[in-house]
Amino acid sequence: MAVSLIYPPRCIGCGDLVDSDFGLCGVCWRETPFIGGTVCESCGTPLPGSADGFRLDCDDCMAHPRAWSQGRAALLYRDQARSLVLALKHGDRGDIAKPAASWILTIAKPLLENDPIIVPVPLHWSRLLKRRYNQSALLALQMAKQSQLQCCVDLLVRRKRTESLDGKTREQRYVALGDAIICNPRQKFNLQGRVVLLVDDVMTSGATLTACTDACLRGGAAKVRVVTLARVTKQ
Numbered sequence: 001m002a003v004s005l006i007y008p009p010r011c012i013g014c015g016d017l018v019d020s021d022f023g024l025c026g027v028c029w030r031e032t033p034f035i036g037g038t039v040c041e042s043c044g045t046p047l048p049g050s051a052d053g054f055r056l057d058c059d060d061c062m063a064h065p066r067a068w069s070q071g072r073a074a075l076l077y078r079d080q081a082r083s084l085v086l087a088l089k090h091g092d093r094g095d096i097a098k099p100a101a102s103w104i105l106t107i108a109k110p111l112l113e114n115d116p117i118i119v120p121v122p123l124h125w126s127r128l129l130k131r132r133y134n135q136s137a138l139l140a141l142q143m144a145k146q147s148q149l150q151c152c153v154d155l156l157v158r159r160k161r162t163e164s165l166d167g168k169t170r171e172q173r174y175v176a177l178g179d180a181i182i183c184n185p186r187q188k189f190n191l192q193g194r195v196v197l198l199v200d201d202v203m204t205s206g207a208t209l210t211a212c213t214d215a216c217l218r219g220g221a222a223k224v225r226v227v228t229l230a231r232v233t234k235q
């Protein structure tokens with residue numbers, strides 16, 4: 001209470017004062033493409049029509065079945081959502097993680113069953129030094145705080161530095177990643193027979209999330225689900 005009097009909540013988009021913890025003012029909220037309604041069960045992309053009780057997957061996920069069992073994203077990666085993701089990733093705007101985590105938890109509600117352990121997609125240590133924080137770990141920690149679920153930020157590690165995946169084709173992304181991501185031997189016990197909820201800021205082709213899913217399954221996880229703040233879609 002005292003803290004919010006000194007630091008009143010501000011819109012994470014434009015900085016205006018807001019009167020709730022939701023994170024965005026009315027104007028920025030309208031410019032932020034939240035995903036809702038019918039979605040692909042694997043990646044969270046919005047789908048036309050209404051759900052009929054059966055599992056729905058988008059064309060992309062039908063053509064390339066995912067290694068994980070379910071996936072959701074809170075936002076479409078464009079407009080104000082793109083600015084927020086970039087600010088969280090490169091702009092030293094860790095304050096975005098708190099409201100962003102609440103948006104992810106809202107859309108991911110069906111994925112929170114069976115007491116999943118929350119695990120962020122790892123950064124290589126050299127990138128961590130440069131950026132000083134891992135945006136996915138910030139999201140994961142906030143999600144754990146708000147949901148009371150367990151979180152293990154160093155369950156996965158990147159043992160080699162991979163080039164940026166930007167501008168690469170789907171196949172090139174998978175090749176570039178190879179076996180770059182592994183289970184941290186010291187944290188492996190946390191994984192045995194557990195459902196894992198992988199967290200990343202953006203899903204594009206899903207190559208990084210696939211590498212992380214494979215590492216979790218090899219390490220003893222029972223099942224892997226994925227959530228991202230934003231999903232890049234084709235249109």
Ligand SMILES: [Zn+2]
Pocket residue numbers: 011012013014015016024025026027028029
């Ligand atoms: Zn605003």
Ligand SMILES: [Zn+2]
Pocket residue numbers: 040041042043044045057058059060061062
């Ligand atoms: Zn999909």
